Amino acid sequence: MTDTAAPEPLLAMRGLSKAFAGIHALQGVDLTVRAGEIHGLLGENGAGKSTLMRLLSGVMPPDSGEIIWRGQPVRFASPLAAQAAGIAMIHQELSLVPCTSITDNLWLGQELHRPLGFLRLAEARRRAQALMDDLGAAVDVSRPVEEYPLSVQQMVEVAKALSHEPALLIMDEPTSALTEPEVERLFATIRSLRDRGVAIVYISHKLDEIEALCDRVTVLRDGRLVTEVAVADTTPTELVRLIVGRELGELFPKHQTAPGEELLRVENLVLAAPDRTQRRLVDEVSLTVRAGEIVGLAGLLGSGASELLGSLFGRWGRPTGGRVWLQGREVHTANPTAALASGLALLTNDRKATGLVPPLSVLHNLTLASLAQDATAGFVSRRRELSRARPVAAGLNLRAPSLDAEVNALSGGNQQKVALAKWLLTEPRIMLLDEPTRGVDVGAKAEIYELMNRWAAEGRGLLLITSELPELLALSDRILVMSRGRITAEFSREQATSERVMAAAMEVDTDG
C-alpha cells in the first residue's frame, strides 16, 4: 500500500523468544525472508531451527517477539491458520499414508467434496495428476504411494504443500533420505518454485546443498541469531565457524587415565536399512575402545551413529556384515539379551520411548536389566533388590521421593540417572551411551560428566554420542566423526576442535 523504495519482505520475524520449562530454546531471534528467494537456515542440532519454524507455522505461540507477514503483524493460532495465510511446511519425516493413493494423500484432510460429504473423486484425481505433472514427476496418481521410491514420495509431500498455493514453503532436511539424482530433481523443483515467486526456507546440515541452492542464510546457535549473510559472500569454512562459533572454556573436568587393554574391536560393521532400499545405515565401520577410554562419536542427524550403537547391542538382530570382538573374543550378538550377557550396556537416546518403563517404580526400573541377580528360583527378593539399588542410587545422587515412586514422577535429570543406573547395575565393561545428557538440566549434566569420568577410571570403555560439541570435546579421549553411515574422520583429544569436528560431520574440506 505504502510506497517504499526497498521491497517489503514477505516475512519478518523480530525478537522471537521461546522457553521450555525455563530453558531458552530461542532468544530474540530475527528472520527475514523475501518473496522469490531460497533462504537457508543453519545451526547445530538443538540450535533452535525447529522451534523457530514451529513458531512460524503456528504449532505453538512465541513467548515474545513479533511475526510480520506481508506487512501485517500476525499470530497464528494453529497450523491450519498459518496454512490459510499461505505458509506451508514439509517436515523431515514424511507424513504420508503409505497404502493409499497419491491422490488421497494429496487431499488428506482437505478432500474435495460435494454437499453431504460425497467426494469429488474424478476432480481430485485430475487435479492431483496436474500437480504431480507440474513437478515433473511421471506417476500414476491412483497408485499407492508406497509403490514409488522415496524421491517421488517427497514430491507428493511437496505437491501436498503446493496444493495450498503457499507464498512461503518451509522444508526441513528434505534430502536426508534421497539419492544423488533424486536430490538433483528436487532441487530443480525448488528452483522452479522460486522462479514462480514462492519464498522457501530451507533447513539443512549439508553445506554443499546450501551453497548450491540458497541465496541467503541465517545461522542460529544456542537459540540465538548469529548472523544473516548472502551465500555469495561467504565460504563453507566460514559457515562452519559461524555454526560452531563458541570459545571452549574448561567447563568440564577431565581425568586423564591411561587406556588399558582393548575391550571392543569392530571391523567393517554394516547395517542395512530393514526396508526395500537396503540403504546402508552403518557402512563398513571399524573402531576400537580400550579400558578406561571414552571414545566420542560425532555426527549430525542421520549420520548413523545411533544405529552403530544399536547394532553393536543386537537391537536389530545380527548386523548385516562385519565382525566384533569383546575383550579379544569374537562375538555374534543376535539380540540385547546376548549383548547384556557379554558385558555391553546401551543407553538409548530416548528414555521415554526406549529407556524406561513408565508405570514401573524407580526400584523396578533400576533392577530390570539385572533382575536375575536378585532372584532365587525365579522369586525376586526385595531385600536384595534394595541392597543393590540403594548404593547405586546414592552414588548417582538420585533424588526421588522414594524408590517405590513411579519413575514418571521424577524430573528429567533424575529419570536419566535411573536409566544410567539401570545399566550400571548390570556391571557392564563397555557402555554405549547415546546422548546421556539429553533433556537434562545443567546441574544434572555436570553430575553425569563426573560419572562418565568415574566409570572410565574404573576401567570401563565408553562409546559416547552427544550432539553437544563442547561436551564431546571435553569428555572424549578420541573422537570419531560419522557421516552417511561412515567414519569420515578421527581426531585425538589434542587435534580435535569444534570447527574440525563440525567440518568433518558436514563433509566440508577445510584444508587449504
Add this chain to the structure above:
Amino acid sequence: MDESARRPSPLTRVIRFLGDYRGVVALVAVFALGVVVSPRNLRTGEIVFLTSSNQSNVLFEYAEYGLLAVGMTIVILTGGIDLSVGSVLGFSATLFSYLVIALGWSVGPAVLVCLVAGGLAGFLSGTLVSRLRMQPFIATLSMMVAARGAAKLVSGGIKVAHGAQPWYVLQAGPPAVFGWMSAPVAGGWLRPITLIFLLVLAIMAVVVRYTRFGRYLYAIGGNEEAARLSGVRVTQVKTVAYLLCGLTAAVAGICNASHMGYGDPEAGATYELDAIAAVVIGGTSMMGGRGGMVLTLLGTLIIGYVNKILSLMGWQEAPRLLAKGLIIVLAVIIQETRRRRK
C-alpha cells in the same frame, strides 16, 4: 527421603487413600447397597442378601469367570488380550466330560490331558502373538473360533452327559467327581470349585508379584522396547503369559463341566467378555503395565455382587446387562481421570 518435609493435609490423605483402594471402596459400597436394597424374608425379617447361601453363591457362580479373569489379567498386563478363553473353557469342559464319561477315564489323567490341551491352545496363541507378531486380538480371535470347533469335534456336537450315547462307559449317572466338585464343604460356605478359583488366584497373585516372570509381564506391558533392550526375553515371556491364560481356562472348563454335570460344547460363549470386564472393573489397565490379581478378585466380586443384587431385586436379564455395561464404562472413566490427573 524427605517425606516429613511436606506431609499432605489429612483431607488429601483420605482422598488419596480412597483413590488407592478404590477397588475395596467400590466393593464395600456395592455390598452396602446390597444390604440396603435387598428384600427381607417375610417370616424371619432376615436380609436375604446376607444369607449364607446367597453369599457363598456369588463366589461359586463367579468362580469360572474369576478363573478366566485370572488368566486374562496375566495377558492384559503384557498389553495383550485373549479372546479365546471362553472357547477354551468349552473345549476343556467337553474334553474332560468325554474322557471321564464316554471313555471312563479316572479323574487324574483326564485333568492332566485337559490342562495340557488348554496350555497348548494358549501356547499357540502366544506363539502367534510373540513370534509371528500377530495382533493379540486377531490371533486369539482365531483361537476362539478354532477351540470352539475342537469342542464340537470332541463331543460330536452334543452335550457330553452320561447315557447321551449308547456306547458311553457311564450310563447310569454322572461321575462322582462332578457332584463332589460342587458339593458344599467347610460348613456349607465354600465348595471345591470356589476353592480352586481362590487357590489359582493366590498362586498367580504370587507369581505376578514376586517372581521375575511377573516383573517382566509389567515391564513388557509398560514399555515393550525398553524391556527388550533391558535383556528381557520378550518372546518367551509373552508366550508363557498366553500359555498360563489357556491353562486357567482349562481349569475353568473342568469346573464348568462338574458344575453343569455334563460337557457342553457351547459352554463359555461370551465368557471372555465377562472376564475382561472383571479385569477392567478391578482397575487393571488395558494398555498393560498396571494392575494385578487382587484387583481382579475385587473386579470379579463387584460384578458378582451387582448381578446378585439386581437379580434379588427382581430385575430381568435385559436391564441387568444394561447396568453391567454402564458399570464397565464408569470403571474405565474413573481409571482414566485418575491417570490424567497425575
